Amino acid sequence: MNDAGKSDVLVVGAGVIGLSIARALHKCGAGMVTILERGSPGRESSHAAAGMLAPQAEAETPDDFFRFCRASNELYPAFCAALLEETGIDPEFDDSGTLYLAFDESDLHELGRRYEWQSAAGLRVEHLSAEDTHKLEPFVSPDSLGSLYFPEDRQVENRRLLSSLLSYCEINGIEVISGAEVVTVSGLKGIADGVVCSDGRRFSAGSVVLATGAWTSFIKGAEPLQGIPLIKPIRGQMLSFRAAKQLFRHVIYSPRGYIVPRRYGRILAGATTEDAGFENKVTEDGMTLVLDHALEISPSLESLPIQERWSGLRPYAEAGHPVIGPVGGMERLFVAAGHYRNGILLAPLTAELLSELIVNGEESMFVRQFSKGGTAKFKTV
Ligand SMILES: Cc1cc2nc3c(=O)[nH]c(=O)nc-3n(C[C@H](O)[C@H](O)[C@H](O)COP(=O)(O)OP(=O)(O)OC[C@H]3O[C@@H](n4cnc5c(N)ncnc54)[C@H](O)[C@@H]3O)c2cc1C
Numbered sequence: 001m002n003d004a005g006k007s008d009v010l011v012v013g014a015g016v017i018g019l020s021i022a023r024a025l026h027k028c029g030a031g032m033v034t035i036l037e038r039g040s041p042g043r044e045s046s047h048a049a050a051g052m053l054a055p056q057a058e059a060e061t062p063d064d065f066f067r068f069c070r071a072s073n074e075l076y077p078a079f080c081a082a083l084l085e086e087t088g089i090d091p092e093f094d095d096s097g098t099l100y101l102a103f104d105e106s107d108l109h110e111l112g113r114r115y116e117w118q119s120a121a122g123l124r125v126e127h128l129s130a131e132d133t134h135k136l137e138p139f140v141s142p143d144s145l146g147s148l149y150f151p152e153d154r155q156v157e158n159r160r161l162l163s164s165l166l167s168y169c170e171i172n173g174i175e176v177i178s179g180a181e182v183v184t185v186s187g188l189k190g191i192a193d194g195v196v197c198s199d200g201r202r203f204s205a206g207s208v209v210l211a212t213g214a215w216t217s218f219i220k221g222a223e224p225l226q227g228i229p230l231i232k233p234i235r236g237q238m239l240s241f242r243a244a245k246q247l248f249r250h251v252i253y254s255p256r257g258y259i260v261p262r263r264y265g266r267i268l269a270g271a272t273t274e275d276a277g278f279e280n281k282v283t284e285d286g287m288t289l290v291l292d293h294a295l296e297i298s299p300s301l302e303s304l305p306i307q308e309r310w311s312g313l314r315p316y317a318e319a320g321h322p323v324i325g326p327v328g329g330m331e332r333l334f335v336a337a338g339h340y341r342n343g344i345l346l347a348p349l350t351a352e353l354l355s356e357l358i359v360n361g362e363e364s365m366f367v368r369q370f371s372k373g374g375t376a377k378f379k380t381v
Contacts (some may be wrong), residue, residue, distance in 0.1 A: 001210045002339065003202055005035040009358060010195060012219070013094070014041035016158065017050075017336050018211030019165035020347040022174050024355035034197065035169065036180040038215070042162035045213050047196035048236060048312020050260045050270050051158035056114075057098045057253050062121040062361065065321050068366055069342055072349035073154065079348040080156060087171065091156050093265060098153035098251040099137060100129075101297060102145045109253050111148050124151050139247045139300045155251050155260060158344050182212075185221035185333055190288045192221075192333035207332045207358050214315040216337040223332065228323055231338045233278055233313035237286035238270040239294075241304040248298070257293025260300070266307065269294035270297040282309045283340035316340045324350055325357065334358060 008031030011018045017034055019042065025033045035041070052058075053076055055069035055225055058220040079095035102108045111127070120123045126149040133140060133147040169176050181198040185208055194204040214233035231364070241261075260268040272286045287309060294301050316325050319340025327333040334357065336350050356362040 002200060003204070004197075005034070005206040006194075007032045007296065007352065008205065009033045009207045009209065011035045011038065011209045011211055011330065012177055012195060013213060013215075013337075014166075014178075015044055015209035015211065015213050016042070016046035016162060016344055016347045017213070017339060017350055018209070018307065019162065020160070021336060021354050023165060023168050024351035025358060026168075026172050026174055028355045028359040030355065030359050031206075032111055032225070033174045034203065034205070035176045036179050036182055036203065037176060037198070038177055038181040042159075045312045045314055046162055047159060048238065048246060049158045049309055050238065050258065051100070051156045051161070051344055052153070052251055052260060052270050053155055053257070053340075054098050054150070054251065054253075055345065056123060056125065056153050057100050057251075058120060058259075061309040062123075065210065068099075069345055071366070072346045075348040075352070076154060076156065080161075083161070083164040085117050085166065087164045087167040089160060089167055091161040091164050091213055093154065094153045094248050095152075097151040098147040098155075098253065099140075101133065102147065102148065102255045103141075103143055103254060105144070108145055109148070110255055111269075112354075113150055116137035121375065125149070126151070126216070137248055137252065139298050140252065141297060141299055143296075145358050151249075151259075156344065157262060161344070163366060174223060183209075184217060185219065185330070186347055187221070187330050188334070190329070191331045197203050207334065209277065209354065209358070210327075210333075210335045210337060212337060213339075213343075214293060214313040216315065216335065228327060228335055229318040229338070231317045231323070232275075232317045233280075233288075233316050234340065235248055235274040235311055236271040236314055237274075237275045237282055237290055237309070237311040238268060239287060239290055239309045240269065240307045241267040241301055242307040243267060243296075243304050247300065252297055254293065254297050257290065257297065258298050259294055267301065267304070269301070276315065280311055280313050282311050286311070299379075314340050315343070323354060324348065325363075358361060 014037035059066040216231040243265040322338045
């Protein structure tokens, strides 16, 4: 085993979660922060995502997880503005809002149900007629029967966000080491003191954070990692169209799919939800499904060339929610994984909570609220 260096905090995984945590730790004065990445930084789920910041379009009920999503959404304008100032890279935060369309009786029923609980919870939501929906988005299918408008659901260009976070690391001396696959967390007397990589390199640290997405359950730490629920991959396939002009202004959902208009005529369409193990690839069936759902939203898309097809592995925690906090059984070992469909949305708040916990020992309201206590020493949110 060869000694490859010592840091105050080692963050394992350079997705949106690991990169955001590293930045927040640096801002909190955590000392020397190093990121270890198995492959290339920012190329897994965070790269594959659609960048929607859409708690209201995604949620089924006003539960604690929904409140957590909303709280992270509120951090987004300042998060993106700061990153732009710090790095000069614009994450293209867009607060135009989101539409949720209905095409039949059952969709209308779903719209009604969402409108009811969201307006009762004091959230901003508007019910639009078919005519008003078409006024807002003229290229939406004429078969649409109306929509809900969520003015506070937003989007960000997740790939630019990743570039901006990586640039923050470079500017501020946070080393991102690619090709470093962590296999084991090491510890002495129940306190984490570093990690060992598959090539035998050993990195020492005062604290270790696992931000390893869908691969978290592979990391060995003997006793300590037993407290983390199984995290498994759920594949999502997407494609994008290229338009000569901007056709849509809002993120547009139906109960079956969504389209996300980006700058310069790029339009994303997504996404499948598949339990296909670690097979991260595009399939013919997957593409047909995504295309069908996109064309239901707007038949005008049919004439556009397809620009890109891709897939990614969403990290799904068995608990149903992300796992964020200390890992039971080993001090100074932390985890932030299992963000499933909402990791882009939840990055700023996850980063804030973990950095406060690591640097100041402060358990935030959310970490306390979701603490299982007793034998489950990790925190779930
Ligand atoms: C098709 C699709 C659409 C999505 N759309 C949205 C959306 O609109 N909005 C939203 O909020 N979320 C969305 N998501 C979910 C979001 O992408 C994820 O929740 C988020 O990216 C998870 O971030 P992460 O950093 O935990 O994981 P990842 O981005 O997967 O990063 C984990 C990193 O850890 C590295 N790693 C793993 N194991 C090791 C190891 N042993 N040693 C070193 N490094 C390791 C990996 O190589 C990887 O780079 C979508 C996901 C998909 C697939």
